[in-house]
Amino acid sequence: MPDEIKHGVECTEFEALVSDALEGRLSPARKESFEAHRRVCGVCGPLFADVQAGQQWLRALEQVEPPAHLVHNILAATSGVVSTRPQVARDGRTTPFGERLRERWDSFSASFFRPVAAFVRQPRFVMSFGMIFFSFSLALSAAGVKPKDLAKVDLRPSALRHAYNDTQIRIVKYYDNIRFVYEIESKVRELKRANTPAEPGPQEQKENRKNNTSGQPDQRQDRNYSQEYNQPVLAALRAGAPITPVLHNGVVDASPAAVTTNRRFV
Amino acid sequence: MEEAQVVGLLVRRCVGGDAAAWEEIVQRYHRRIYNVCYRFAGDSDNAQDLTQEVFIKMYRTLSTYDAGKGAFMTWVTTITRNLLVDHFRKSKGDRITDSLDSAPSEREDAQPLSEQIADRALPPDAAVQSRETGEMVHLALQKLSPELREAVILRDLQDMDYREIATALRVPEGTVKSRINRGRAELARLLQRTYRQVM
Numbered sequence A: 001m002p003d004e005i006k007h008g009v010e011c012t013e014f015e016a017l018v019s020d021a022l023e024g025r026l027s028p029a030r031k032e033s034f035e036a037h038r039r040v041c042g043v044c045g046p047l048f049a050d051v052q053a054g055q056q057w058l059r060a061l062e063q064v065e066p067p068a069h070l071v072h073n074i075l076a077a078t079s080g081v082v083s084t085r086p087q088v089a090r091d092g093r094t095t096p097f098g099e100r101l102r103e104r105w106d107s108f109s110a111s112f113f114r115p116v117a118a119f120v121r122q123p124r125f126v127m128s129f130g131m132i133f134f135s136f137s138l139a140l141s142a143a144g145v146k147p148k149d150l151a152k153v154d155l156r157p158s159a160l161r162h163a164y165n166d167t168q169i170r171i172v173k174y175y176d177n178i179r180f181v182y183e184i185e186s187k188v189r190e191l192k193r194a195n196t197p198a199e200p201g202p203q204e205q206k207e208n209r210k211n212n213t214s215g216q217p218d219q220r221q222d223r224n225y226s227q228e229y230n231q232p233v234l235a236a237l238r239a240g241a242p243i244t245p246v247l248h249n250g251v252v253d254a255s256p257a258a259v260t261t262n263r264r265f266v
Numbered sequence B: 001m002e003e004a005q006v007v008g009l010l011v012r013r014c015v016g017g018d019a020a021a022w023e024e025i026v027q028r029y030h031r032r033i034y035n036v037c038y039r040f041a042g043d044s045d046n047a048q049d050l051t052q053e054v055f056i057k058m059y060r061t062l063s064t065y066d067a068g069k070g071a072f073m074t075w076v077t078t079i080t081r082n083l084l085v086d087h088f089r090k091s092k093g094d095r096i097t098d099s100l101d102s103a104p105s106e107r108e109d110a111q112p113l114s115e116q117i118a119d120r121a122l123p124p125d126a127a128v129q130s131r132e133t134g135e136m137v138h139l140a141l142q143k144l145s146p147e148l149r150e151a152v153i154l155r156d157l158q159d160m161d162y163r164e165i166a167t168a169l170r171v172p173e174g175t176v177k178s179r180i181n182r183g184r185a186e187l188a189r190l191l192q193r194t195y196r197q198v199m
Ligand SMILES: [Zn+2]
Pocket: A010, A011, A014, A037, A041, A042, A043, A044, A045
């Protein structure tokens, strides 16, 4: 970059002022010379425009919502006390599999029903609807009702009452079985927890850290992404490699970290 | 009560063995940490693993946090950042040399000025409305070097101030500003190039 002085501001100085200029923190006099330089300099003008455009792109990115089971997994991996507050969605009958299924469904429904009215698009609404339908069909199939049977349904009141009683008995039996499975499952979980103690509490660790008074997390100092950090690292885009708007092509294929996380915690 | 006081109290209760206080900390910070990890690592699976690692590390070292030496969020960001460095090294350390060898920004500068100016006719804020554009920005972010990526994530997505970022990254404030500007400019060029191909 040529270090020319235009309107009392050097190019290197201009670069250093870009952040402050974007945030409106330049004094009026400084701002005037900065603007004048921006208008006439063939290097700094485009640079400023790029920085500004990049900032706008980034600020428009929305926050993503973490998966519903993340807090549960974090607590299970740390204190071991999974939840101390009442949760509507997780009432003990929802298994981790159910949660994953629910997330898949959430993301599927979110993309599938995009053009429909906003309230229908709400994953919670779609989920509830889906779950109602699912439970209903599950109950029906458990009770032995097949779609083709509906064609020859006897609609006489006495026959209906008989069919109702019959179905109710089968459903009650089915749910008794389900409850038995859940009871076994929770016992197994309790046993597991008893055998694998959770992370020791913070106070227990304190003893080992008497000499650490830095108030900073335990770490190697000055960590960098590159082992030889003397060279400047710029953006890593190979020649002629454009980004395509297709997610799975562009996503960096980072291998999953081999650590003791339990995304699939039971 | 101020945020710092609330968090300080939560940390003390948590160190004293209060599980509810720990859950409160997790509830307060998991979204933020997950977002940093997601934008940095690029995908949800890695972001979940990393977020969990951050909290495991936090839980183990919570008693070393000193409120007098800085904001809790800065402390948390330092932990997050260190784990991101480890993750980056583990997953694609070998690509660092590639990125250095190709020195892409020189080619960027070699782009004719007229072309660069023509690119800027794009209206970013109007286009960003769409989800597809969001995905494109997210992908472009993955193409930035980790140093530039983390700097813009902390500034433009997490809204941390330069001093906090400098503390978390352990580099001077001037370096932080320079990285943020280079990251933003690089991102804009990548997106302009993408749009030129798409349109
Ligand atoms: Zn200039």
